[in-house]
Amino acid sequence: MLQTLVNGILLGGLYACIGIAFSLLYGVMNLLNLAHGSLIMIGGYISFFCFQRLGLDPFLSLPVSMICMFVIGYLVQKIIINRVVDANIFMVMILTFGIDLILVNIALLLWSADYRTLNAPYASQNFQLGPIVIPLLRLAVFCAALLLTAALALFMRFTATGQAIQATALDRYAARLIGIDVMQIYAVTFGISSALAGAAGVLLAMVMPIYPELGGPLTLKAFIVAVLGGLGGLYGALIGGIVLGVVELTGAYIIGPSYQVGIGVAMLLAVLIFRPQGILGKRFFSEVTISD
Amino acid sequence: MTDRLSVDASGPISGSADAGRSKLILALLLACSLLVLLVVPQYLNSYWLRVLTQVLMVAVLASSWNVIAGICGYFSFGNVVFFGIGAYTTAVLMSQFDVSFLVTIPLGGIVAAVFAVLIGLPLLRLRGHYFAIATLGINLGAREAVTNLDWTGGGKGIWLQIPDMEPHAFSLYVFYMMGAMLAVTVAGVILLLRSRAGYAMRAIRGNETSAAVLGIDTTFYKVLAFAISALFSGMAGSIYIFWMGYIEPGQAFDMALNIQFVMAGLMGGLGTVVGPLLGAAVLQIFSELIWSHFLQIHLGVLGLLIILVVLFMPNGLISLMPWRRK
Numbered sequence: 001m002l003q004t005l006v007n008g009i010l011l012g013g014l015y016a017c018i019g020i021a022f023s024l025l026y027g028v029m030n031l032l033n034l035a036h037g038s039l040i041m042i043g044g045y046i047s048f049f050c051f052q053r054l055g056l057d058p059f060l061s062l063p064v065s066m067i068c069m070f071v072i073g074y075l076v077q078k079i080i081i082n083r084v085v086d087a088n089i090f091m092v093m094i095l096t097f098g099i100d101l102i103l104v105n106i107a108l109l110l111w112s113a114d115y116r117t118l119n120a121p122y123a124s125q126n127f128q129l130g131p132i133v134i135p136l137l138r139l140a141v142f143c144a145a146l147l148l149t150a151a152l153a154l155f156m157r158f159t160a161t162g163q164a165i166q167a168t169a170l171d172r173y174a175a176r177l178i179g180i181d182v183m184q185i186y187a188v189t190f191g192i193s194s195a196l197a198g199a200a201g202v203l204l205a206m207v208m209p210i211y212p213e214l215g216g217p218l219t220l221k222a223f224i225v226a227v228l229g230g231l232g233g234l235y236g237a238l239i240g241g242i243v244l245g246v247v248e249l250t251g252a253y254i255i256g257p258s259y260q261v262g263i264g265v266a267m268l269l270a271v272l273i274f275r276p277q278g279i280l281g282k283r284f285f286s287e288v289t290i291s292d
Numbered sequence: 293m294t295d296r297l298s299v300d301a302s303g304p305i306s307g308s309a310d311a312g313r314s315k316l317i318l319a320l321l322l323a324c325s326l327l328v329l330l331v332v333p334q335y336l337n338s339y340w341l342r343v344l345t346q347v348l349m350v351a352v353l354a355s356s357w358n359v360i361a362g363i364c365g366y367f368s369f370g371n372v373v374f375f376g377i378g379a380y381t382t383a384v385l386m387s388q389f390d391v392s393f394l395v396t397i398p399l400g401g402i403v404a405a406v407f408a409v410l411i412g413l414p415l416l417r418l419r420g421h422y423f424a425i426a427t428l429g430i431n432l433g434a435r436e437a438v439t440n441l442d443w444t445g446g447g448k449g450i451w452l453q454i455p456d457m458e459p460h461a462f463s464l465y466v467f468y469m470m471g472a473m474l475a476v477t478v479a480g481v482i483l484l485l486r487s488r489a490g491y492a493m494r495a496i497r498g499n500e501t502s503a504a505v506l507g508i509d510t511t512f513y514k515v516l517a518f519a520i521s522a523l524f525s526g527m528a529g530s531i532y533i534f535w536m537g538y539i540e541p542g543q544a545f546d547m548a549l550n551i552q553f554v555m556a557g558l559m560g561g562l563g564t565v566v567g568p569l570l571g572a573a574v575l576q577i578f579s580e581l582i583w584s585h586f587l588q589i590h591l592g593v594l595g596l597l598i599i600l601v602v603l604f605m606p607n608g609l610i611s612l613m614p615w616r617r618k
Contacts (some may be wrong), residue, residue: 079601091602098594223425272418273415
């Protein structure tokens with residue numbers, strides 16, 4: 001049981017990394033990115049490519065993947081999504097779904113539908129901590145995910161770009177009045193979100209197999225994490241990720257592994273109905289209003 | 293007839309007389325297509341019959357999705373769950389209780405509608421993205437539940453007995469069932485749009501708070517729209533399982549199908565009667581062509597199509613039709 005808890009927390013760190021990037025986009029431009037999971041998938045494949053063809057250690061390919069994904073994300077927002085920022089939110093959602101289909105198709109063409117795994121040389125090393133076995137790789141992945149989150153928090157707080165992003169999130173029109181190029185900020189935000197997704201993909205590929213249709217379930221997980229933490233907020237998603245990891249694994253341990261997805265969905269619905277502002281509580285720029 | 297259409301479009305718009313004439317044209321167009329649908333299928337091979345049945349089915353699903361998303365303004369992103377529930381109702385009733393197929397069609401719709409009321413009461417309090425994703429979650433949850441239950445056949449699914457009919461006659465039979473289903477759905481949507489409930493739903497789409505201030509019982513009408521949407525989707529699901537003869541969770545609660553009818557609705561134009569039908573026909577025939585000619589990249593082409601529609605035709609194909617141009 002304790003072992004399951006530890007595994008859940010370690011997995012949760014990765015979930016948090018997936019959820020934060022997703023939540024960032026929603027907080028800044030009210031966009032639910034249905035292509036998020038596929039961006040993660042592409043990130044994983046980039047690292048797979050670096051490992052297999054160039055012999056690059058997965059942790060070293062992290063920056064490679066992040067840079068590639070930043071460029072892809074920046075261009076997608078700049079060329080496509082920026083054209084429809086004022087459209088109906090669902091049209092934008094459908095648009096990201098179209099992007100998702102294209103990404104999946106590209107992955108299918110380049111890497112085929114096979115399951116791929118990254119077998120780093122140190123993949124099977126463990127160490128013992130009392131009665132608990134801690135897989136070294138999972139611990140490293142957990143730490144990397146936390147470091148990335150911390151880096152994002154520092155970036156948002158202490159750089160001019162980060163503050164411009166926050167200002168845009170608060171009020172787009174006011175941001176424009178004080179000289180912020182909103183469209184540019186949107187593109188940079190999408191780029192950052194994609195870079196984080198790319199990093200999450202590299203970390204994910206180290207602990208589980210990747211395949212082109214991986215995106216859908218990951219997008220749902222990202223959404224669950226973001227809702228648990230309060231959609232739009234950054235630090236809530238950290239808690240949300242760890243809660244999801246722990247609940248999924250302990251639930252699977254108690255009821256049975258075939259219910260793992262069901263548990264996540266049940267938790268999502270429960271939070272949406274009873275506590276739409278997220279576990280931590282503060283309502284961000286969400287549009288949830290309880291009618292009647 | 294095409295001549296008259298173009299003259300009308302270029303001429304000055306003269307209020308209600310013009311509106312009456314365009315309605316007449318619309319009715320004539322519908323009558324023609326109905327006639328074509330009744331006569332032509334006799335001479336088609338089973339491949340095209342299958343494609344056309346699929347078109348009709350997506351048109352039913354797009355029209356019923358239109359009730360909640362287009363008319364009431366609540367973007368349900370997991371409406372395929374009602375399709376799956378209808379399909380499973382028929383499958384379970386036919387395989388385990390020997391109920392005749394025709395009886396199970398309305399039952400499939402009713403079970404789906406009851407389910408819609410049950411989930412609608414808590415979920416329709418959510419707005420915007422939250423409602424969309426909650427319905428997406430409901431679909432995944434239903435799929436998980438059906439996979440884990442025993443009496444639904446679990447992950448293995450349910451086989452039906454092969455009906456005692458010659459194959460081409462069977463294809464024709466299913467085609468006409470689906471066609472009749474579409475007629476019922478479209479009639480339902482037209483009646484709804486003209487009724488008090490239809491006005492209430494459109495008021496909710498416009499501005500829910502104002503609608504409530506005007507004395508509209510918003511919860512009631514939202515749940516009603518959801519239930520009507522589920523009713524037609526569930527009945528389509530019943531016909532679908534009879535057509536396929538086999539059902540398993542991944543196929544009943546298929547997100548790809550969900551995307552197809554959402555796309556059909558958006559492409560055609562939401563909130564209108566004809567839009568979803570138009571969208572379903574164009575999208576299905578188009579993707580059938582892509583499937584058969586560019587198998588490797590059909591996902592990408594579909595994705596590109598979605599992007600182009602959103603960027604350049606956000607109000608759907610119906611906005612390009614002559615009688616709509618202003």
